[in-house]
Amino acid sequence: MNIMSEAAVEKALDQKMNTVPFKMIGKDVSVYYGEKRALFDVNLNIRENTVTALIGPSGCGKSTFLRTLNRMNDTIENCRVTGKITLDEDDIYDPTIDVVELRARVGMVFQKPNPFPKSIYDNVAYGPRIHGLARTKADFDEVVETSLHKAGLWNEVKDRLHEPGTGLSGGQQQRLCIARAVAVSPEVILMDEPCSALDPIATAKVEELIHELRTNFTIVIVTHSMQQAARVSQRTAMFHLGNLVEENDTDKMFTNPDDQRTQDYIMGRFG
Amino acid sequence: MTDIASPTVRISARPESAKRDIGIKRRYAAERRFRAYGMAAISTGLFFLALLLWTVVSNGYTAFQQTTITLPIEFTEKVIDPKGERATDGKVLQTANYPLLVRDALVKQLGIDASKRPQVKQATDMVSASSRTLLRDMVVADPSIIGKTVPVTLLAEANIDSANKGQIDLRVEESKRKVKDQQVTWMNQLAEAGVLKKSFNTGIFTFGASSRPEAAGVGVAALGSFYMMLIVLVLSLPIGVAASIYLEEFAPKNRLTDLIEVNINNLAAVPSIVYGLLGLAVFINFAGMPRSAAVVGGFVLTLMTLPTIIIATRAALKAVPPSIRSAALGLGASKMQTIFHHVLPLAMPGILTGTIIGLAHALGETAPLLLIGMVAFVVDYPGSPMEPSTALPVQIYMWANEAERAFVERTSGAIIILLIFLVVMNLGAILLRRRFERRW
Numbered sequence: 085m086n087i088m089s090e091a092a093v094e095k096a097l098d099q100k101m102n103t104v105p106f107k108m109i110g111k112d113v114s115v116y117y118g119e120k121r122a123l124f125d126v127n128l129n130i131r132e133n134t135v136t137a138l139i140g141p142s143g144c145g146k147s148t149f150l151r152t153l154n155r156m157n158d159t160i161e162n163c164r165v166t167g168k169i170t171l172d173e174d175d176i177y178d179p180t181i182d183v184v185e186l187r188a189r190v191g192m193v194f195q196k197p198n199p200f201p202k203s204i205y206d207n208v209a210y211g212p213r214i215h216g217l218a219r220t221k222a223d224f225d226e227v228v229e230t231s232l233h234k235a236g237l238w239n240e241v242k243d244r245l246h247e248p249g250t251g252l253s254g255g256q257q258q259r260l261c262i263a264r265a266v267a268v269s270p271e272v273i274l275m276d277e278p279c280s281a282l283d284p285i286a287t288a289k290v291e292e293l294i295h296e297l298r299t300n301f302t303i304v305i306v307t308h309s310m311q312q313a314a315r316v317s318q319r320t321a322m323f324h325l326g327n328l329v330e331e332n333d334t335d336k337m338f339t340n341p342d343d344q345r346t347q348d349y350i351m352g353r354f355g
Numbered sequence: 356m357t358d359i360a361s362p363t364v365r366i367s368a369r370p371e372s373a374k375r376d377i378g379i380k381r382r383y384a385a386e387r388r389f390r391a392y393g394m395a396a397i398s399t400g401l402f403f404l405a406l407l408l409w410t411v412v413s414n415g416y417t418a419f420q421q422t423t424i425t426l427p428i429e430f431t432e433k434v435i436d437p438k439g440e441r442a443t444d445g446k447v448l449q450t451a452n453y454p455l456l457v458r459d460a461l462v463k464q465l466g467i468d469a470s471k472r473p474q475v476k477q478a479t480d481m482v483s484a485s486s487r488t489l490l491r492d493m494v495v496a497d498p499s500i501i502g503k504t505v506p507v508t509l510l511a512e513a514n515i516d517s518a519n520k521g522q523i524d525l526r527v528e529e530s531k532r533k534v535k536d537q538q539v540t541w542m543n544q545l546a547e548a549g550v551l552k553k554s555f556n557t558g559i560f561t562f563g564a565s566s567r568p569e570a571a572g573v574g575v576a577a578l579g580s581f582y583m584m585l586i587v588l589v590l591s592l593p594i595g596v597a598a599s600i601y602l603e604e605f606a607p608k609n610r611l612t613d614l615i616e617v618n619i620n621n622l623a624a625v626p627s628i629v630y631g632l633l634g635l636a637v638f639i640n641f642a643g644m645p646r647s648a649a650v651v652g653g654f655v656l657t658l659m660t661l662p663t664i665i666i667a668t669r670a671a672l673k674a675v676p677p678s679i680r681s682a683a684l685g686l687g688a689s690k691m692q693t694i695f696h697h698v699l700p701l702a703m704p705g706i707l708t709g710t711i712i713g714l715a716h717a718l719g720e721t722a723p724l725l726l727i728g729m730v731a732f733v734v735d736y737p738g739s740p741m742e743p744s745t746a747l748p749v750q751i752y753m754w755a756n757e758a759e760r761a762f763v764e765r766t767s768g769a770i771i772i773l774l775i776f777l778v779v780m781n782l783g784a785i786l787l788r789r790r791f792e793r794r795w
Contacts, residue, residue, distance in 0.1 A: 187687035
């Protein structure tokens, strides 16, 4: 039921995954921090139940783009976004759209694990509580358990749900943050370099988790690791100096990219 | 060939590099010097702190002891109510000649001839004139006591108290000192009989202002201070925290808010006496509130404390890691929910510390209170903040102006009490901080 622009439809037909509908459509998205322009007319569409990786050298605008998708840029002073981004049919920058509601539909996991200084249980239950998604104690228990299951953390923490979430290891904290995001049942989950502060074993666990979450959620992940992008994503978008260089199937991107700059970046020639 | 050559070059380079003067000694010397300066600064501070505490405590600890004289007082009806009118006329018990009862008991105890007036006068001078009120209150509370003989503990007069504590040099010529030889003899006589002794001075905690040192205490002033602290806490904490949250989290960053911020920082540095003038002009002259009332003092101190609390609260809010805000906002919490569920609880230790430091500052403030008329001689406990009252530091100021030896020790005693209050408040701040921080 997605309405796509003609150009987007054409582009979609060019791709291998042309049967997968778009969940979010970004059209001519530009972002300004005061006078400085950080993104230049980016046209990027996010496919449903797909992991889309955003790659590119530091400062290329990939995190900025990610943050436009749930309007986290609103919290930054002097930040201005132009263009149009839709989630299903809704223009998320439309004045009638409530940012609270949008963020309940588009969740986010941050670079550094940032659990609340509360118990594991309260961390997961917080989202459902403020959005009124659960009412009774039993409802909350269920949401907490299923969310922790989905984040692959249940078996590790089921005996200490009421201990502080900040007492977990880094990898567990990050999975707790994923469970917290999942508990609100969002449609899209944005991940901003979720493994950059984790060791390789914790990273492997989170990647495995991302792979599983794909069946229920649409995932957009920013990463600095080429290998990670190749491992977890189906689609990859390459940013450079605020421009979208190329967006393609991950397999094609890493074997035979259309753009020379992508080739150079993947081969480690710049960035 | 180069592969073999290069290591040899490197090895030969090493001893030379070790000889290089990179100023290691100089750097360590600089560090040692800096540490020595720091230690010197801290020891100077500690020395003066110790000096201050030593002076106050050595002068003041005797204020917590008071010489008392326990006499069997005979509540003779002939003296209290010679005409038998007490059932009809309530004034009789109020106006009766109670000092006469003390005199009779004393004369009997010391075995003096009651007809020798100068000697009797010297004897009665040994007992505080406040005994009158003490006996009156006993009789008014329980008129059935009339006709009985009851042992009553009376306060010794201030000079006798000083002499008993060894603060008056008895080697000085008799005419030049306030305690006469005869009185000293009696003192020793009474002390041997176990009638005159030193006991813990509860009066300093309970009495109000008095021109007689033995009957003066900080009780009334402490209640006035308590009223003011209550007003300051109730007003400045909510106003200060609300203002800080608005300024820090909601207000747009523009010229106006910058101006407000600069002004708040400046207000924190305004001399406190200026706040007193402000209170005098606004609360008393304009709003017509009563003079020397705790409510006005509370308002003035609130104005004075607000900048401190706002600055501390804003710093505490700023110190909350932005990742916590992002986490809450990313989950779809509104700004209000983010602040009240996450930011404020984490900022709480800082806010409480700032508040208690502000309160402690307000508790020790004297200058603004002088201007709004709180340098008052208040004998009775104020029933409400609207009634005339005084404050602990003002009481200290007033006692410091008195000349008598007994007031000198009481001044230091009151300072000790004030310091104990401050230490307790700061301890409270530390404990609260610990408790809230553990939640992290």
